[in-house]
Amino acid sequence: MTVKIDGTEPNVFPAVEGVDVHDAGRNAEVILGTRIEGMLIPVTIKLSYEQAQTLARLLEPFRKN
Numbered sequence: 001m002t003v004k005i006d007g008t009e010p011n012v013f014p015a016v017e018g019v020d021v022h023d024a025g026r027n028a029e030v031i032l033g034t035r036i037e038g039m040l041i042p043v044t045i046k047l048s049y050e051q052a053q054t055l056a057r058l059l060e061p062f063r064k065n
Contacts, residue, residue, distance in 0.1 A: 019059070021052060028052040 017040065018033035030052060032043045047055065 016062075030055060 016032050016034050020031045020033075022029045022031070024046065026048075028047050028049055028051075030045045030047060032045070034041055034043055045055075
């Protein structure tokens, strides 16, 4: 499945409550904590380090301080 994150599509994860990243050897695992029908669900995305950096830049405007 491909998820495109930009301002033109509906938000796939409307309530991301947390983001964590783990080193997975040659890749990175990005774990999103999101609520679906009231339940906290972890969503794990395996990315290359370059893809993880790009994702971090795309998500920066949505970061809560």
